[in-house]
Amino acid sequence: MVDKLTDKEIEELRAKKKQIHDELYDKVKELIMIDETMYVPAEEGITPDNWVIIEVNHEGEQFQKVLSGWSGGYLDGDSWRLSSRIKTIDIKINQDFYTVETESGSAYTLWKSRQGLLMSNSGIYNQLKEKFGDSVEMVEL
Secondary structure, eight states: OOOOOOHHHHHHHHHHHHHHHHHHHHHHHHHHHTOTTSOOOOOSOBOOSEEEEEEEEETTEEEEEEEEEEOOOSSSOOEEEEOSOEEEEEOOTTSSEEEEEETTSOEEEEEGGGBSOOHHHHHHHHHHHHHHGGGEEEEOO
8 A cells, every 4th residue: 555645745845845945045045145165267258238236245345246137039038147256347438348357257348338237137136135135235337
């Protein structure tokens, strides 16, 4: 004879699975947001479709990151990327873009006309605001 789970037991298992999933998801988001131990190889020439600079205040430290987004096409969806901490921002009045270097060594070309939130990066920004509140703010250049 095979033991079967009751509907109540199945619902309890589903609830526990969702709780574990949500806890792990929050931990991963926090690692991506705060912990610089996650390493992604440096990339040159990152040029997002849209971008914002976010300032993070964490445990007495203040730093900035690039939250960038790319609009998807017919076969692929929107995507976003949160940089490591910004090391330098090269601002030249006679150029239509900023050049940003991050601590990981990645280089971003940020077109001035593309600054702002769009569908590709607004959702993650809103999630960061929900999770970290006033510890995360947008900075306008």
